[in-house]
Amino acid sequence: MSSAATTKNESGPVLDWTAGHGPVTGALSATTGALAVATTGAATGMPPAWALAVGAAGALGHTVAGLKVRNAGRTLAFKAASWLVGAGWTTWAMASGPLSWAALGSLATIGVGIGAGARSVALYEEAREDEAIAAEQRQIALELTAERRAIAAEWVERIQRICHVTVKVLAVEMWETGNGYSLDLEPQGGITYDRIAQHAAALSADAKLPHGCTASASPGIHQGRTIMDVTTRNVLAETRTYPDDYGPLSILTGIPWGFRTNGDEVVAYLREQCALVVGPTGSGKTNMLHGVLGGFARAEDMLTWVIDLNAGSAGLPWVLPALNGELTGEDGKPVRPGIDWLAGTHEEAMLMLDAALAIGLHRKRAYQDLLAKHDTDLLPVSAKIPQIMLVIDEGAEILVSTDRRMKELAKKILEVIRMLRAMGIRTVLTALGATGSVLGNLLIRREAKVRVALTGGETEGMDLGKMFPGRRGLRVDQAPYKGAGFMGTPESPGALFKTWRIKPSQIRDITVATSERHPRLDAVSAKAAGADYARRWDAERTAWMRDLGPQTDTGSEPSGTVAGSGSGLNLSAHRTDRGDQASPEDELLRRFREEIDAQFGTAPDPATPPPPASGLNLSALRDNPEQDSPAQRAALAVLLAAGPEGTGASAIARALAGEYGTNRQTVVGWLKAWTEDGTAVRVGEGTKARYVHRDHAPEPPTND
Numbered sequence: 001m002s003s004a005a006t007t008k009n010e011s012g013p014v015l016d017w018t019a020g021h022g023p024v025t026g027a028l029s030a031t032t033g034a035l036a037v038a039t040t041g042a043a044t045g046m047p048p049a050w051a052l053a054v055g056a057a058g059a060l061g062h063t064v065a066g067l068k069v070r071n072a073g074r075t076l077a078f079k080a081a082s083w084l085v086g087a088g089w090t091t092w093a094m095a096s097g098p099l100s101w102a103a104l105g106s107l108a109t110i111g112v113g114i115g116a117g118a119r120s121v122a123l124y125e126e127a128r129e130d131e132a133i134a135a136e137q138r139q140i141a142l143e144l145t146a147e148r149r150a151i152a153a154e155w156v157e158r159i160q161r162i163c164h165v166t167v168k169v170l171a172v173e174m175w176e177t178g179n180g181y182s183l184d185l186e187p188q189g190g191i192t193y194d195r196i197a198q199h200a201a202a203l204s205a206d207a208k209l210p211h212g213c214t215a216s217a218s219p220g221i222h223q224g225r226t227i228m229d230v231t232t233r234n235v236l237a238e239t240r241t242y243p244d245d246y247g248p249l250s251i252l253t254g255i256p257w258g259f260r261t262n263g264d265e266v267v268a269y270l271r272e273q274c275a276l277v278v279g280p281t282g283s284g285k286t287n288m289l290h291g292v293l294g295g296f297a298r299a300e301d302m303l304t305w306v307i308d309l310n311a312g313s314a315g316l317p318w319v320l321p322a323l324n325g326e327l328t329g330e331d332g333k334p335v336r337p338g339i340d341w342l343a344g345t346h347e348e349a350m351l352m353l354d355a356a357l358a359i360g361l362h363r364k365r366a367y368q369d370l371l372a373k374h375d376t377d378l379l380p381v382s383a384k385i386p387q388i389m390l391v392i393d394e395g396a397e398i399l400v401s402t403d404r405r406m407k408e409l410a411k412k413i414l415e416v417i418r419m420l421r422a423m424g425i426r427t428v429l430t431a432l433g434a435t436g437s438v439l440g441n442l443l444i445r446r447e448a449k450v451r452v453a454l455t456g457g458e459t460e461g462m463d464l465g466k467m468f469p470g471r472r473g474l475r476v477d478q479a480p481y482k483g484a485g486f487m488g489t490p491e492s493p494g495a496l497f498k499t500w501r502i503k504p505s506q507i508r509d510i511t512v513a514t515s516e517r518h519p520r521l522d523a524v525s526a527k528a529a530g531a532d533y534a535r536r537w538d539a540e541r542t543a544w545m546r547d548l549g550p551q552t553d554t555g556s557e558p559s560g561t562v563a564g565s566g567s568g569l570n571l572s573a574h575r576t577d578r579g580d581q582a583s584p585e586d587e588l589l590r591r592f593r594e595e596i597d598a599q600f601g602t603a604p605d606p607a608t609p610p611p612p613a614s615g616l617n618l619s620a621l622r623d624n625p626e627q628d629s630p631a632q633r634a635a636l637a638v639l640l641a642a643g644p645e646g647t648g649a650s651a652i653a654r655a656l657a658g659e660y661g662t663n664r665q666t667v668v669g670w671l672k673a674w675t676e677d678g679t680a681v682r683v684g685e686g687t688k689a690r691y692v693h694r695d696h697a698p699e700p701p702t703n704d
């Protein structure tokens, strides 16, 4: 029913006169209307021809209205006929008396007739409308198929001309994002995908794809098929922020690390795999690391332990705001740090690695029954028995370092990688360059199949062939943007991708959002890890964080206090601002350190690949007197022996190389530390600059 609305209020039903008629109400309305007019007209002596005139006008009006809404001819005819029949009856009834049996009987028949007619007309109109929509869709599909056919023909011709390979196109799929399309190809004559893949650059050029877009061939559903992905819009040039849905993730369902050129997420499955993230300075590696830590923080079955000997800078933003009480959780509850353990010093890193090894070995014994119950040799990781992810910034450089202390760490890291896969302990190592010394390590090649090469336009030290063996046509200049590069996993072959930009505020938001979600270390593991793990957040163990808080990863900026400053984040995004706020003393110190950096090359030059043993900045160690190693003491002795003439980092390193294997980079770190605490004094300028022990230092000039 549609003519009278059914909504009720206190004053009774509300009538909606604008609503249209259905078949029943339409017929009722027409017949009761005609009867009313006939009886009133007959009683008052109205001329019967008037009713006929009104009927004709109604028929005309409805026909015009029907034409406007494009009613079918038969609908228009039916509506006009209804008006005319009604008007004819009224005219006749007014003349011969409307209340006779004949008049009422014929009116009832007319009513039923109008009702039935209206119903059939309505059904007909509906069917017409459906047919029109279907025809429109057929037209769109036809056009799309024509577009696909054109694309297919274009690529068959192009591949034939450039690769000399005949292909059959089995399907063309347009990406929903509108950024490109994929072709499912069947190369003829037993030719495999790589024959096409090696011509990727020529194919892209021939197709006149915009910069940053590629035509890349990869294996298809079987060896005789090839998928050709063609990007037509360069999404890598866009900055996309980390998706702000911080919902739960799991190690078992993978952690998203970025997006492909077709807009799809690329996911790292790390239950059994280790990962290697290579990125030279300025490529967006720190940002990516934060994205990785953010994903791990969101997981319900992972605990993240971070080693960063660059003063812990990769982990600090996940720890300090929580430790300093700057964040408040739901209901005012304190917020747990976004990572479970942070080692910024050699000592702490040793404790962490020992704990990881102890946990792994103990899990092997203690969970025998559980493994038997699940009939597996792979520990069933869950929120109750979480996976431990060891994230080691510049870890690859630790592995190839010749420094004795680094070698100690390297030995333990390799043990973790080699022995603890089944027991749910895996690593993410970062490296400044994809150099032979990093990828030459068989263990890394075998265990770290989740690989990322952030290029940021850097071409040196980026051996993509070694990073993604078997993948052809990958070129560094395809991803000249910060945060962009290549990612490959066992599930998703190496191809272009980009990381999300994660903002400092998002790190805080994720820390808060995931605080309640982090699992606790299972009792078996906690027992094995012992007091070193239980006391990891003790004030004296975390004092270095507060001391080093706002330092950057190069350690070449003044230290200050973080607590209460409200800027506990140590992100490179903030770096440029800080110089403006520094005091004159800090500024002097900064300039002094810059000079040292310039002279001794402590800050890596983005244009050159780092030598294998470089890249680690050990300045973080300087604040801890307990960390004086025999090598350090020997270096101090060399400095003292140099007398008032003083000496330089290279000379000290040469003196120590034989016995301790100390490299120049390490000595530079010590000299910086000694200069800051007054143990040594830097004299001379430029290439004449040298260090003198304070016992031999010249008298400082006085002002009077």
Ligand SMILES: Nc1ncnc2c1ncn2[C@@H]1O[C@H](COP(=O)(O)OP(=O)(O)OP(=O)(O)O)[C@@H](O)[C@H]1O
Pocket: 238, 239, 240, 279, 280, 281, 282, 283, 284, 285, 286, 287, 288, 482, 483, 484, 498, 499, 500, 501, 502, 553, 572, 573
């Ligand atoms: N995914 C991204 N999208 C857009 N811009 C990014 C992305 N990642 C990084 N950037 C930009 O690049 C800058 C440098 O990033 P980041 O500090 O992570 O580089 P890095 O390789 O760690 O360099 P450094 O070693 O000097 O710290 C950031 O401040 C940001 O402006």
